[in-house]
Structure formats: C-alpha cells, structure tokens
Amino acid sequence: MSLLQVDNVTKTFRGLRAVDDVSFTVEEGTILGIIGPNGAGKTTLFNCIAGAIAPDTGTVRLGGADVTGAAPHKVSRAGMARTFQLMKPFGSMSVLENVAVAAMAHGTSRRTATGTAADVVERVGLSRWRDARSDGLPTAGLKRLELARALASRPRVLLLDEVLAGLLPAERLPVMELLETLRSDDGVTLVFVEHIMAAVMRLSDSVLVLEQGRVLTSGSPAEVTQDPRVIEAYLGEEPAGAGS
Template identity: 75%
Template sequence: MTALLSVENLTKSFRGLRAVDDVSFDLDEGAILGVIGPNGAGKTTLFNLIAGALRPDTGRVALAGRDITGYPPHRVLAAGMARTFQLMRPFTSMSVLENVTIAVLAAGGARRTARQDAADIVERVGLGRWRDAPSAGLPTAALKRLELARALASRPRVLLLDEVLAGLVPAEREPVMDLLDELRDREGVALVFVEHIMAAVMRLADSVLVLDVGRVLTTGTPQEVTRDPRVVEAYLGEEPDAER
C-alpha cells in the first residue's frame, strides 16, 4: 500500500552546512507523526522542504503517489497538503471570519459559499466568540486557532503543524489537541507536527521522528523514543519532561 505522504532522502544545505541531511519517512492516511529535536535540529527546514517553501538539494516528496518535489507552496496546497507557521501572520486589518474566507478562496473555494464555509471552520476551531473581531487584537491562543483555521480552509489530506501549541497554557492546549484528534479520527487527516511539549507528543503521536543536527537520530513509538538513551542525551535530558 502506497503511503499518503512519502519523504525520501531529503537533503538541504546552506553555505555548506547541511540543515537537513538524508531524511526519510512515510505517513499513512489518518496517521500522526511527531517531529522532535533540539533547537537547530532542522525541523522547520524539513517542513519548508515538504511544503514547497524551499527546494531540496536532493531527495523526493510524494503525496498520494504523486511526485510534488519542488512544487511551489500554492501547488502543494492544491495537491492536498497545508501547513501552519510558528510565527502567525494573519491579515491584521481583517476580522477572523474575513481571514478564513480569504483562505477558503485562495484554496479554490466557490465565492458564493466561501463566507459560510469560513464561518463553519471558525466555529469548528472554537473561534466563534471572536468571529467578527479584528485579528490584530486576538490573544495568543486565538491566534493559534486562527492559524489552524486558515490551514483547514483548503480541506487538506495532510496537515503540517509547526509548534501549534507553543505559547499556550495547559488549559488552552487540551481543546486544540481534542480538535487534532477529531481531524484524524473523523476525517482521516494525516498530521505531521513539530512540538517541544512532550505531553502532547505522547498523547497525539502514533510515531515520533527525532532529528539531531539535520539527521534522523531515531524513529519509533513515543514510548520507544523517550526511552532511547540517544534521545535522552541529545534532547530530553535526564528524564522526559511533560511540560518541556
């Protein structure tokens, strides 16, 4: 059976420094892969290569059997893969609903239904109370949800999440994790998420890929990875920290 997302031997160098070095993994429909590693390990660069923001020096990215290597971001989006960004940059002069409506239209949604489609997404991610509020005044937790709503506007088969829980207190994280579970369980969306909060990785991920200096240190279940002495030494420290 062909994997929904297949990443093969991706490599990217900047001025002789290999930020991503021969990284490979497969992701099936409805699966959740956590990507962890210390700062500078190459996690965001890997996302940029998969999502088309960067062209790999070598390697291949395939989505549902289709080679999308080197596609620009808008073609990757059209092929069925969306992403969020660690630094959130909504249109600050627009309301939450307007931001999501623009995302629906950018993904090819019909003009006559775009506003209602956006309203449905806004409610779904728990932003109903801020629907008509300017995005410039949103708290961090709402901005994170808006970033997720804009990504969902394209109805992706694969969703790349770059630290979607960063900056949230534990009470704010739980509803977002519930939503991610729902996306996988009810709609079969496959997720790849970069995260430093190990409690979220342990709860959500079916498997974990650990990067260190651009290379894959190991892969396995969350339990296997957190017991691996190499991961403990390179990333976790003496004991896995749920709030790290």
C-alpha cells in the first residue's frame, strides 16, 4: 500500500480548474518532486492534500486512512506536515520557541515539546540561532526554521513548497543534503514542489509534471526532462527555473 494516495483530486476557483483530476501515489521512504510552470496548480494541490482547502472531488489517503478535506491539524496528527512558500514565524519569539509551539500543536506537554524542538533545531542546523529572535534570521535561516516547524510534529510525510527558493546557490546544497538525510536516516517520505531543476534531478525518485491543473506526465527525473511535452510546457519560460 502506498503511504500517500491521491485520487482524482479537482479544485475549481470560480470556473478555473486550478487542479484538474490529479492522481498519484507516493511510496514510503521515497521522494516525489512536483514541477510545472507558474500557475500550474502545485500549491493548490498541496493545499488540497494538507487540508488547507477541501478538494471539490477526489480523495486523499495517508497510510490508508481517508484524510480528504480534514482540517490541517487533523492531517498533521495523521502524520503529514507541510512548509509554506510564505514563511510566517512568530517574529518576537526565539527559534526554539517557534519550533516548540509547533511541537505543542499535538497536545504534547511543554517540556516534551521543548525537548523535541531542541532536537529538531539541531537537526536542521540552527543550533547557533536557537535563542535568537526569529525575525533576526537571514532567509536561509528562515527556510530552515520553516522546515524545523514542519518536522516538529515528527511527520511520516513532509510536503515542501519551494523550500530552496530565495536561497543562494551555495546555501541550497546543505538544505538538499538535509532533505536526503531526512529520508535516509529518519525514513521521512518527501513530496516537494520546486522550480530549481538541479534539485529536482538530484533529489527525486520520481517526478510529477503539472500543467494547467492536470498531470502532464510522470516518471523518473531523466524520463520527464527528456519528454517533449515537458520541454514544450516550459517553452517561453526559463527551463524549469534553471538556476533561479
């Protein structure tokens, strides 16, 4: 049984099919990359999976349990966490406190949550900043904090929405390495939306390509990047965000 199973999910906004009959599965311990031109429906799909919005039709199953349309905290309790493109930490709180708040969301005691937060902060390489106000973090630090807040619930599946965007090329490599160890050492299953093709090629076991809300194709990174339909979908754009 696949850990994450998305069947025929559709979401329409005032007549616009932002996500149109999308189906895919993700096996435990694997990494799925989701790519597609701007407006292809990637974030809307994430929102449908993570419970931020309910799909009009279709189902989302996590470990066999139907979580379609469940509230985000229920989806989180079922074992799925996500990061947001727009990061909104509590600016006046420290890095550790921000992660502890996320860890407490499951009714965990303050003490346990603080312990979990300390572990996670170290895991994402923010130990040096743990007592700093989070609004003092540089972008790369904020990205790591966003990752840490998602990891605080100890998810089985982690949805990452452009976690590398805004990072300098030299800052991307350690984040990619971190994602790889989350999979290899912690067994976390990853689904990530990304425009930076080098990261998609390196990290993904399989890639799902969206265009205008629909699945254009899916397969190994090599297969999809050689697919003429994928090349066509990106014509007029920088090829899949190469380097940006």
